[in-house]
Amino acid sequence: MDNEILKLEHVTKKYPGVVALDDVSIGFREGEVHAIAGENGAGKSTLIKIITGAVEATSGSLFYNGQELRNNTPEKTLNMGIAAIYQEFNLFPALTIAENIFHGRYPKKHGMIDRKTMMQEADKILQDLGINIKASEQVKNLSVGYQQLVEIAKSVTRDVKVLIMDEPSAPLTEVEVGHLFEIVERLKKRGVTIIYISHRLEEIFTICDRVSVFRDGKYIQTMDVSDTNVNELICIMVNRELGQQYPAKDYTKGEKVLEIRDLCTDLLDHVSLEAYRGEILGLAGLVGAGRTETARALFGADRYKQGEILINGESVRINSPSEGISHGIGLIPEDRKKEGLVLKLPIRHNISFAHLNAIKRGGIINMEKDREASERYIGQLAIKTPSCEQLAGQLSGGNQQKVVLAKWLFRDSDILIFDEPTRGIDVGAKQEIYRLMVDLVRQGKVLIMISSEMPELIGMSDRILVMHNGKVMGELQKEEFSQERILTLASGIEEDYSGENAG
């Protein structure tokens, strides 16, 4: 094989009861951006851990620059030029960017840290990467996106040869993703090999050269990105014909349930919208356009300054989530781990949490009723778990999302707001979520969906409102949907949307 910098041969990793990697052989070429694709549980994280030395393979061997690596540790691999950036950052929030970059090997002068040189060098590194911030800034003041970039800067200074990026774009805004891609390009030009893991398949086609597919711990195949397409990739990943990616919509639009008139907050500027039964209303826009803010104000998570909310024609004032909930609104938040679930508590506890009065008997919580309720939804939504006592934190992303949904279904919420419902969820689970959403519409629920994934938004919505800078820029009916149209509106190029005549 031509100049493979890193090679795995017949690598197997067994955990008690599970084979996480099954006889995997794979090679990475020098200076390529190599994507690893696969559903959750396909073995991607185990692969990374074996390469970095975080875990030891049960059998098989690992070659780096033609040399076999034995008794690997993360420290050893790092010194040899293999670095990984994980979803959870390893940064010190209270220290400056420069200190983070040079942590553990500060430039010294007379035995003391030479702050001046350190700052200068750090600034230079940031500049080289095209990152426009000062190295003296404290990391805690940076957005998640910039923190990510600091992580990259950190590994770059170590003269890495192989950089592993695990879901680097997941927390980033679109602008930041653009930045990330630029940096990936720069690194590639320097001859760095990048192993890129992402659930967002479009990204693979944007920046990767080759893609390797894993399934159930097995290596399936490697393809040149130019020789394949998203659909084929998905088919190989899930090994089944997915057919229609979005479920058929056999429902019809019903009566108006929700109306928002001139909602204003610090970030929202006279937002008005209507939502109907038998319809999925999509909210499009770039990050910061005000979609999540609209949802949160409606739900009662944030206060609104002015405006009116009508539910079933009745004007209501919503000041707190509990008021929103009692008006039949349920929010499936963007960040389910932080806002949707109590990870330390069992599924059971999470599902009944919004409706504790329903699991009571004689004023006292009844464990039987609690368990029954959870098990009903575990069955209905096909939540994969050994029992309802499983901690929510131990579930996969898709199943966690289902638990959040179950919480609102048990509360019998009428208006469901899905904020980025499939973020970080693998392809198979995504389709399940789509199917559940369509089922809910069929059952007469009112659905509002916020999504930054354009295909998903277009595929799932029946009507789309496009927002920009806290304002509603336009409304598109199903037949008018197009990526270009949405993007133009979302970037604020077109004039304000004024009333009904924009259809």
Next chain:
Amino acid sequence: MKKHKIDLSRFGVIIAWIILIIVFAINNPAFLRSSNIFTILRQASIVGVCSVGMTFVILTGGMDLSVGSVIGVGCVGGAQMLSSGVPIPVAVLVILLMGAAAGTFNALMINQLGIAPIIMTLGTMTAMRGIAYLLCGGFAVYGIPESYKVIGQGYLGPIPVPVIIMAICFAFGWFILNRLNFGREIYGIGGNVEASRLTGVNVKKTIFKVYALAGTLYALAGLMLMARVNSGQPSSGEGYEMDVITGVVLGGVSINGGEGSILGVVVGVLLMSTLTNGMVLMDISEFWQKFVKGVVLILAVSLDRIVQKSKEKAV
């Protein structure tokens, strides 16, 4: 689905406790006599009552250092009222309300100003101790009516009254945590405040209730201590915060909140009391006792961690 798994993570402390009992029993057969067992329980009772309140607080992710000083004010204030002829029920009620008020004040500052609970209650701890001394001018208050002593020294059949009070408090704590919305909210807030809020929990209200309830329980402990020592000592309850926190943490309540159970705390509290009693019977000097208690805390918690880690690996 009737299979109830035993929670292995609590084994460490239970094993430590059993080992202690065996060691002490071998060393001195008097240790296992029923009169001594009741002594252990009675000695545990005051810390036990407080530990229920502390468990609530720590489960929400908070901390309450004011416990010992609330006991102190309860002791002195209660003794003063009783010795000046205030009827027992009135005095008891006033002291319990005082405890609730102290807790409410803590919660108010924590909620409205966002002061860290450990700092806020450090302040009330110091200020309340001052109040205890100011109330009595630094002198112990005597003259408590005979009939009141029942709370601290009486027996119901063979069982000391304080032990019964402790048992009721534990049962009450278990009931709240497992059978009421309030309990679910406590676990929810400790596990994830924001998710709980977005699930409709009124976080501030719950925090208020938790600290007020905890304060009330500390005041109750103060009333028990006053009956036990038959006087109102301004220094009473000093250092109790450490005993109470030790018991709760030994019992497996996570200092980060959201994890732990009353049953664990019962074991934690009893273990500490067993240890003290056994060492006294063995005639171990008080200096060594302190040292050993600290070591036991570290050992028991380490054992827990080891069991938990091996459990995580097995998953």
